[in-house]
Amino acid sequence: MVNFPDLIEGINLLFSWKMPIAIFFGMILGLIIGVIPGMTAALGLAIILPLTLSMDALTALILMTSVYTGSLTGGGILAILINTPGTPGAVATTFDGYPMTRAGFHNEALGMQISSSVIGGILSYIVLLFAIEPMTWLALKFGSSEMLALTIFVIIFIGILQGKYLSRSIFAGIFGILVSNIGTSVSTGVARGTFGFAELEDGLPLIICIIGMFAIPELLSLVNRKSISDGNINKKNKIEDLFKGIKKSIKRYKIWLSGSLVGIFVGVLPAAGATIASLSSYSLAKKFSKNKKNFGKGEPDGIISAESANNASEGGAMAILLSLGIPGSASTAVILGGFMLHGLVPGGGLFRDNGPLVYGLIVGNIFQMIFLGFFAAFIAFYVGKIVKVKSYILIPFLIILMSVGSFAYRSSIFDIFILYIFGIIGWYLKKFDFTPLSFMIGLFLGRQIDEDIERVIILFSDNPLKVFESGITLTISILTVISLIYYFFLKIKNENNKN
């Protein structure tokens, strides 16, 4: 399982003056990038990638993973303070984080978010250290049919739990999948639904769509308020509240433990990532909570479950990157570029030839998480003051920041208009209870479904039932059917009770 001589040598490599400096700068840059709407971890990593050329491989990789970790946590800070997920993985954090901010408990929410992120991250790297082999074995078992079954299960499971009206929830989800298919088809190379715009041939930039859908409707509702926090507006911004939040989340060990496990499991799966991890974990926490009704209104368990899974997925994604060389997201793809820039090729050979470096990187990431707790608490406390800034200053500032962030994504003005259009779609969906989240999930997973369906059709065109020969596909499909039956059973039971 663990090669102890390599592990000790890896830890020795970490005792260099360069490491704390790399972690410090990486973390600060990551956190700043995370709290700017529109700036992605991938963009931050792309900025620093050329700077790592003069560094040794371990320092460069530690610097890059620090940026990645910092931006994941920074995205959560933004989600809590202005209801805008800085990274796609922070979508679920907005559900309970923002209501807490509006009620004047933003520091407590930030404390919970930071501590659960740190705990989730540390747990995932510890699991990675000891179980990288079984994790890669599991990931290799997931082919197209398994991923298709899992994606459909996630969409239905989350849709059932989140929507106010099922038909509108399904409607929004289908429309999201339809919109996600804009762009060139991977299998046929034909551009679909681009309406003649060459910029849409690469598909829609997801992070910009997410920011538009969450930020613009929020700013629209803010125009009628004096500032973000309309509850306890006169309450002092105390650092004690942050610690109170940290204590609260540490006590809820069942929530962060289950969230971290979901995060690690989902993080390992190719192309699943932090968004599915945090949404699945949030939905599970809601399902088994005694305070189901408080979810979405400022329930601490909602923040803890989402954030622990969000950062725990990082360890899982790293496992698949190190052992198979498969990047789960755009950010891990840039990190893969960092490996290659230093002459390292992820895969089985990496452990054999550069064992100490791999173990050094894993242990370095555990240290990084501990540093993260301090930096993030410091930054979150000062950024937290944003909730008292007057709307007439904050709204235009956020708009110009979002426009820069959107432009920076592909250096295209067209993306700024995508931000605007998705802002209107988000506002419209919210206004008519169409569940923006269902639309978002459809948008996020639609391309994956399209690609998997095409592969499944090519593989099993002679006998479609062969899909269920895989035990994993069959189990997930049965779970999907059971979830649907259970939902309708509960719905009928509730209707009968009302009557």
Add this chain to the structure above:
Amino acid sequence: MHYINKIINEFNFFIFIILAWAYYFLNSTVKVEDGAESVLLIKPLFYLLLIVSIFTFLQTFVKNLKTSGQLFEKNKIYFLISVLTYFLGINFFGYMFSTFFFYIVMSYLLGFKGKLILIPPCFSLIIIYFFFYKILKIPLPLW
């Protein structure tokens, strides 16, 4: 305005159907020489959307669902028009000028009065210039 609100309230899904139809129409006209089906997922999704819209329509009527508050509010309309004008203005006047004027107009519309109104836009532009353009080397739109 009352009637527009009423129509949108009861046929709220209709706008999505029109968009989906436009999208489907565009794709159904695509010819793929090899016979590969590029609209594989799009076709069933479009029909599924039509079926679900019937349920949505029935639900709206049967349960008499109403939207909360006004759909078109003065401040929200100002906001949407100002932001759209700003984004369009970047193309014609460049980022710096558009941002400066947008900030002042938006702040004024939201209730900021007095000479101090000039300070936040200047301060924001300085931050954006130094942090994005100088430190992170990120290009600004039509700077």
